[in-house]
Amino acid sequence: MSPSLYSALQIAVIAAVTILLRFLPFWLFGGGRKTPKFVSYLGSVLPSAIMGMLVVYCLRNLEFSAASGWLPAVIAGAAVAALQALTRRSLVSILGGTALYMVLVNFL
């Protein structure tokens, strides 16, 4: 098999597994007329839990050996949360926090 054909095959496998993961819950629980009770329950509590998990996921590569490895993310992250709680405007908190982060990592 030529190298580029093999690469295409790999991409097809990656796409197929990803599609499978995305569709599986809908195939398993979305077919009937009613969603199983436990799945409905998970649907009501999971979003908050997942958002907590995603925040940790984004910060998983912080380096704690030097302050520059974690401090910018922690300061900017706290700023995002504070701005969001105060203004309730996602664009303000996200763009403000990101700008602060860029200043911190580029100039400090």
Next chain:
Amino acid sequence: MKQWKKNFIRTIPVLTGYLVLGASFGIVMQSKGFDVLWSIGMSAAVFAGSMQFVAVDLLATAAGIITTALTTLMVNARHLFYGVSMVDRYRDVGKAKPYLIFALTDETYSIVCADETLSNRDLLQITLLDHLYWIAGSAIGGGIGALIPWDFKGVDFALTALFISIFTDQWSKTKDHLPAILGASLSSASLLIFGADRFLIPAMLAITLALAVLKRVRKGAEA
């Protein structure tokens, strides 16, 4: 048009993050000898950010098919979670349902979670816009990435900020903070135990289990 504009504004944080991350992806692909068409193709067909970065290595080393499949399974298993929590929400979203599920990324999921009033048309526009941002970013990176003189270091924090802002919003909107606390603390514990490359699946199992126990305990408390 008005609706497109509204959804464009809703997705500006994703636009920022996807253009930069997509461009970095295109640049990395280019550096391993895969030209812009490969980047565009993969971004259109896979549309899963962190997995695509892992995929560059798998492609560059011509990793085996089983390794490729298992790695994808590990990195993308969190999508099972999104599906489970969207079974109800996406039940009657109409003809676009397969596309909405196919293109449900971390970021689109967050935006959909953050606003329960979104119409079916909003859902489609948001999903499509995010997909296009990602493809555009990859095309820019793969096409002219080497020519970009500017250092965008840190812009990708926009996506972290997106999740933090939604986490904060959900926190102030609900009285029940336990699911959020469980999600964050069990993920952190899992990260400490299993490390950055392996913590997601144990974290998901622990969260599901804890939420099941929580349901049972609360039911017991009511009775």
